[in-house]
Amino acid sequence: MSTSTASSSTGHVPHVDTVGNAGATPDHEQPWLELGLKEDEYQRIRDILDRRPTSAELAMYSVMWSEHCSYKSSKVHFKHFADNTTEEMREKLLVGIGENAGVVDIGDGWAVTFKVESHNHPSYVEPYQGAATGVGGIVRDIMSMGARPIAVMDPLRFGNLNHPDTQRVLPGVVAGVGGYGNCLGLPNIGGEVVFDDCYQGNPLVNALCVGAMRREDIHLAKASGAGNKVILFGAKTGGDGIGGVSVLASETFEEGGPAKRPAVQVGDPFAEKVLIECCLDLYKAKVVDGIQDLGGAGLSCATSELASNGDGGMQVELDLVPLRDASLRPEEILMSESQERMMAVVEPAKLDEFMEICRRWDVEATVIGEVTEGDHLVITWHGEVIVDVPPRSVAHDGPVYHRPLERPAYLDSLQENATGSLAKPTTGDELKADLLTLLASPNLCDKSWVTDQYDRYVLGNTALAMPDDSGVVRVDEETGRGVAVSTDCNGRFAKLDPYAGAQLALAEAYRNVATVGATPLAITDCLNFGSPEDTGVMWQFEQAVMGIAEGCRELGVPVTGGNVSFYNQTGDVAIHPTPVIGVLGVMDDVARRTPSGWKTPGQVIYLLGTTRDELDGGEWAHVRHGHLGGRPPKVDLAAERLLGEILVNASRDGLVDAAHDLSDGGLAVALAEATMRNGVGARVWLDAVCERDGIDAFTALFSESTARVVVAVPRSEEVRFTDMCTARGQVHARIGVVDDQTDGIDVQGQFAVTLDELREAHTRTLPAVFGE
Amino acid sequence: MGNVVIDVMLKPEILDPQGQAVNGALPRLGFDQFTDVRQGKRFLLTVDGEVTDEVLEAARKAAETLLSNPVIEDVVSVRAEQDVDASRAEQDEKDPGR
Amino acid sequence: MGNVVIDVMLKPEILDPQGQAVNGALPRLGFDQFTDVRQGKRFLLTVDGEVTDEVLEAARKAAETLLSNPVIEDVVSVRAEQDVDASRAEQDEKDPGR
């Protein structure tokens, strides 16, 4: 822990490709193709520098201009977000898209930051470490905003439950999410577990983190003030995640190739936990001027982004970087994705205090450079200049593609193939059998085999977690002010219609947040798609982005940031478009949150919203017929907004004791879940709804029409509640009563199902495959 | 009854947080002669009869498919237990001060 | 540079969930010759110079104070690495079919 270190190579300095050398050898062949650059991109680098890049520069450009870091295929579509952000929406944002994570104002001087990111491919290669480092990465993003991380969530998607590879991937991913998050002391408050054949070779591991801070403590990633020190702190740098870049290092080796470099990153959650506490102490001491986490593209990203967001240049002595593996070459050090590292910009006068705090936490910290007057990022290796670039050209001015897009030809026939012709249950017994089949199906079954592996209590602020509709955590211990978050996406809907599918994901997450009584404030998204080089995929992507952007405007909630994951495909076959949406809402006192299960006998059950014949793309068609076709349920965001207001008011005024949103599997599944939650039964009647909405009992039970929830209303509040609904034009129907004398659910005139039958069906599926 | 011992270690280039933790603790306990620590796994497989070549071959296969994760680990040795006991006895002789 | 290898195993009377799990999985993968599996730990300690008797003695102390918990574990061996390599090479020779 000093300003210099002997851990990098000593004595003999092997040959490196310097800027001088690059100038003198313009025709030297470079492996730009192997590094994933296109010929015109390589030419562009030469134009920017007015010479050929050094191998270190080539390393930086190639990784920063990759799809993952530069968003080169998606960037042009983000204008939809900007174009659809109104003044009303902007007011809620303290920091918007573009920073490590967006920040929203939740009132009383509190700011909350949240973001979801993907770690899909690494989790397929090495499920445990891939998922673990996915959690680690998103937590560092949140820390870099100045916040204390307060919760995590994990939207997951796997292939067929019964495929042998799912049994390799799922347990590893879940253990990795838990292993890392639990060890960090962050409650896991929700997520998703979805199975579909389309994810067999491309499981999706998305991770979301929420953090909180006082408004004045927001930090940004920028390097300003000439003379300020650039400090790398946290874990040592190893060969993690370098993989392909080694071609560069081999170039500069006189003899032989480079040592074997792992393409997987291994996480050390303990190191990250200590780093979190250390950062929070650094923020408290106000010794940090700018801060950036090290994630994808490692030092290449951190140095170029800090420098390009600041007002000067930056100079870095790369040989000062503490190494875990002394044989690493400069190109590799620049690209290493070793975990649990951060970079800070610190005024010289505060350096000692900074170092002292790091020492207290046993965190290694090294000054590796400083902010300079100029406007270049200059990196040296044992005194020789190996990088001299305008940082913006690396970090922000990467290539932008207007990739061709075209509505896929298959869509017409897909949409024509609706569920109308499928055989439907008609008798009460058939309806009951279908309900039990659905409850046992992989997507609707009880997920506690997964979620019990996550600590949901740590920090002592969790007011709701799985299996309720949203995770809810307290931010302010005095007042109880806190946030609710839910993530959702139905990829089948998005496959049928990506614009509507994205809006349905948004609507569902929004509804889940409102269902617990929180006012939706802002969203983050993780856009998981196939290859952008496929015109059909690109069309799906644009549709989804437009759907989200326009949907957000209608709901009045801004997009704070997110993540794009392309190339989720096996051969020519892409995954269903999967735009996962995370919605964050605020409550002034989370102790008043509305849980999803009913408890009190005699309370009246109301169904809010209208039910239409909407089974296309739904869970019933998927499970009973393996069918996907038709058009997804109608999106009605005005109805969602109204329903949200009703739910938030009802919660604030104590008009409802339980509320559960209707989504996959429709009313039947929602009733079963609300019953199983506390083991208290219900009597239900469907006739009034069937008559009003012109549907049969099957449709009433299994349709997935949106903007619907069931609520349990205390008798004493029934009049106030229905008056409120009537006054505001909220469609509502009294469909049942909570009844502890009924064992399970009695759907009058149709069927009765006992609690044991429900639980037996619901809880056996995952343990049967993965063990108790 | 025979035994097969299988040793699995993280590949040298892979971060080993457990070994690091031990490495950090040793000097605090006054052990300052060690410069690095790596932690791996040791499996002891029992067979009913003798450890034949077939048994060893099976153990080797098991080591490579189930007992190690080739993405991050190496199987560093698969051997009949006798070898260990032998080396251990030998070691003990070398150091009578135990 | 020298290495010391330390092997630690759970005492035979202590439940070993990890070994059990491996034991349960082996037959499913077609390995039915093994009757029991126990999983332990293997530590590789590096020293700058040679592995002297003093180094071995220190390693033995570390093994007994930090690296194992005598309530549940036994230190089954502490030895200079060479021994392992030797036994391994020997093993490999025995089984050229690898």
Added chain:
Amino acid sequence: MKVGVVTFPGSLDDRDAARAVRAVGGEPVSLWHGDADLRGVDAVILPGGFSYGDYLRCGAIARFAPVMDQLVPAAKGGLPVLGICNGFQVLTESHLLPGALIRNDHRKFNCVDTRLRVENAQTAWTSDFEQGQEITIVLKNGEGGFVADERTLDELEGEGRVVFRYVVPEGGRNPNGSYRHIAGITNERGNVVGLMPHPEHCVEEGYGPSLDGLPFFTSILKQVVNA
């Protein structure tokens, strides 16, 4: 009344333990692993978490922290100490309590609300319970299986030093494979108690499955006041 809460690198539930102390009117004092100083506290809580990442063995490295050099003799001298989860593991590694905690028999981390029976309502930390009372407490760990040799187990039972047992139906399994369903134990003197479940997560309405954690903290408050 001052109750010290030790923070090791990797401790997680230290803030929660302090909050629980405050909830019953006590004064939490944070103790730093690196300081060989108990700051004059009347009792100490070793909180849950993953000290040193739980690498090597849970609690194995924390045991050698400077603060433990003070705590071990103080506990032997009668200072009330409560070890929760990782804290329990530190207590067994330090030999203040017998036995050890190993990997759950199902090999997964497990976060569940669990039923416990209070088997000894006479320790410093359990006097506000009724003997035989059943309570609901959060359990969350990956290595919570309590093991010891038969003689030690018999001794613990014979001397009434099993403080908590998992409530398990006849012939059923407990949540982690603990021998004889043991969830928590005490030393001969009854001042040192360790358990795997987390009472500090059961002290506040709306933020946990019950309020059954409160008696731990009211017990110690009375004990100290009466001492």
